Amino acid sequence: MLGGMPIPRAVAVVVDGSRALVIKRYLRHERYGDCVMCEATGCPGPTCPGHHYAVLVGGHVEDGESAEDAALRELTEETSLEGRIDRLLWTGRHNGRPASYFLVADVTGTPTLSGPEAQEHSPDNSFELLWATPADFAPLNLHPADIREPLAQLLRP
Structure with a gap:
């Protein structure tokens, strides 16, 4: 929270034909009260059961940063990877936070897990980059669920 307001999330939607780049996650905390996914899924406590899900690449918008720059x-x-913002695809909510989803064009590089995600990767907090088709969204538990349909529409030829 920034000044009482939820910190916005900016998301980079990277597409390769009928696939989108996602981060497959497994997250488990000692206590359910420490786990944002327990809260988001209404999971009962007192212990966090662990969560298998996937998200699109993104994170919080830093103070003074535009959502486009953050994505x-x-x-x-x-x-x-590097690229440029093509356009805003849609807006929504991600765990109670406002989220902006941007299509990224002219992407260069090879997707390699890096940054804090690579440093924090562990058995209870795992990260894996993968390409997902619309048929993969439900089995991967793409989160938040309300992005699955607009993303599937984007990936249709």
Whole structure:
């Protein structure tokens, strides 16, 4: 929270044909009260059962940063890829935070897990980059669920 307001999330949507780049996650905390996914899924406590899910590349918008700049910064930090914002695709909510989803064009590099995600990777907090088709969204538990349909529409030829 920044000044009582939730910190916005900026998301870089990277597309390769009918696939989108996602981060497959496993997250488990000692206590459910420490876990944002327990709160988001209404998971009962007192212990966090662990969560398997996937998210699009992104993170919080830093103070004084535009959402577009944040999306590109997160893309490079998390995947080592670079690109440019093509356009705003849609807005929504991610765990109670406002989220902006940007299509990234002219992407260069090879997706490689990097930054804090690579440093924090562990058995209870794992990160894996992968390309997902719309058929993969439900099995991967793409979060938040309300982005699955607009993302599937974007990936249709």
